[in-house]
Amino acid sequence: MAEHEAAQTALMWAAAGGHADVVRVLAESGADIHARTPRGFTALMFAAQFGDVATAQVLLEAGADLEGRALDGSTPLLVASRSMDALAGIDWRIIPSQSGHQDTALFLINQGADVAATDKRGRTALHAAVETGRPILAKALIDAGAGIDGQFGSPPPPLRGDYISRNSFKGASPFWLAARDANLPMMRILLEAGADPFLPNAYNVTPLMIASGLGENDARRPQDHLVVDAVRLLLDLGADVTVTNRYGQTALHGAASMWEDGVIQLLVDNGADVNAEDQRGRTPLYLVEYGNANAPSESTADLLRQLGAAEPVVQR
Template sequence: MKSLARMVLAILVSVMLPAASSADVRLLDAVLKRDKNAVQQLLKNHVDVNAAQPDGSTALMLAAERNDVEIADLLIRARAKVNATNEYGGTALSVACAGGNLALIRLLLDAHADPNAPLRSGETPLMTAVDNGNRDAASLLLDHGADVNARETNGGQTALMWAAANRSPDIVRLLVDHGADPRARSKRGFTPLLFASQQGDVQSGRLLLQAGVDVNDRSSTDRKTALMVAAASGNRAFSVFLLEKGANPDLSDDGGFTALHYAASDKDGADIVRALLMHGAHPNLRTTRDSREYVYAGVNLTGATPLFLAASRGHVETVRALVAGGADPFITTDNGTAPLHVATWGGSPYFRDWTEDEKKNLFDITKLLVELGSNVNSVGEHGWTALHGAAYKGVDGVVRFLVEHGARMEVFDEYGQTPLSIANAVITVGSKDAYYQSSRVVRKSTSDLLLKLGARPLSQSGVQILDLFYKQP
């Protein structure tokens, strides 16, 4: 978490601003310069101890920002208002908590500083201390009455959520021991366990389960479980921890995505996939709707399996793990797109070109799926075959492999395109959707390869070309 107290207050009070014309700036200036003698003399002369900068920052706040306990003590003895606020709602205590000086925090609390005075964002001194990882300061604030379950206003998060998000198990234990609600939810439905899952903090996760949190704890918005969050974040140790504690690997979120789907989508997710399968995850569960989290131009993900997602991302080790675990390579999406189709072009044709290593992964996945019996001439969404996709991305090794294994080169998609016309980036007369017919890249090597392998030249292929957009290669 990024504490507003740290990001704003420390910066705000570190620079002396011009004071209002009616204010006596001498004390403020002396505090900024850490001139103790000048401060003492000014206080003896009864200068206004609560004079403030235009933003409301007082001498005591400036002393807190400077971590100057001695000057802060002088100001408090001179009856400085310990709970004065600046325009951000910041107090001397919130500034001190941002700085982390325990002696200064204790001094202010002993002077009756309000431990629950929030910034305008709702962030309390306790949250600031927690965000700094300062357990001693957090403990001191709690001993002086800090509200352990207070929430900031932006995300509705608590100090316990911040501790879990910051991988601070010692503070998690402290807060739970002081009555922090381990089941509280942020505005987006996250609980402390979900934050810990996201960060892979097993120690905090264990403490939260011991506090009574359900191992299958879900977000109240999209229904993601802690296991899904851990898998999506690439946190293998946390995923295994949850599985060993009885987490159900087959629960799905509101889009039908399971932990296995999320792990399969992660480039380093093969080990998590194996762990999930070892703990009984069903390898062939299908999504129930498309997902905004995964951008596959032109492909609707409704009905996608974990294998489909892994193949579309070029995650060869994950594909192998899924196949070894019983994944069916022939299951298509609801629109008929098979793992083989997306394996040849890696999901979206509108992403960057693949590196040579990535092309090799796509080749290896394509080869594996064909060897398992996938139909090289099956037709998916928009009438594309695997060869259309390989031609689009210019993955020549895959193009050659498919043709050598029987892929037909004269197949038209629903826009009237063949693999060769796609490789030449032409626009067809029969285009029904310009989005899928524009921004193409000419793949000259792929075009030459297809012709060498026996594809009919475009002039003889029957492709109806808009001459305005086409130039004979």
């Protein structure tokens, strides 16, 4: 029997609500464990999305497909890894610890789920673990053989409502995502596992650039001290401050556009050209004075001038 509004069966509704006992009764009564919605979701995927280990266990015992895929290529493990509670999503540091999604993902890994599986956009469970700020899950995926440097084939749908800089995710690796969030614990986990700290995205934006703020928006930037620490770590690893993206912009352009004074000082101390021009002839100081929708940051402009920035030429 199908629910008309969402094409969900009674089994799916029970799984989506975490009602393991109801799921067991329905399965024993002959409910179709393998039924799918028009988007290819199974009851096990709904259990993964809800974050309920008991329901997932009942479904697997009844013969549910651990590696079944939705139309977007998602497996139950991918669904569990990327799902979050309603209160989560603003910042990796406030993911509620009581969320059952991580426990469900860990359970699926222990059941033998393919940790290398990707959806049609190239997202892996490790990408999702990094984006949702789950170091325990990330370690479990790595220990189970997840690829460290997998890259998105195309930008995934926003996990956190960030539509402004989402296109930059094309080609992003898990480490790149951790650098973007200035999530040092996650960066170190990935480094210990052999992640490439210099691997750029499809637009040649390196982890150093994204950590510095290149292509970002100030509405979702991490706290300044975390950004400085992340940039310092990348510089200590040997990140090149002179590398440019496909538009000729450097990490310093990014730090200037985000008014990250501490990062600016770090980058210049490590050889960044304070007068570097992008393909449109814009310097970091130009971006501070004319490239932000808000009023210019006087402290950032003063710092750049103290570091030797020439007055920008404004095209009339």
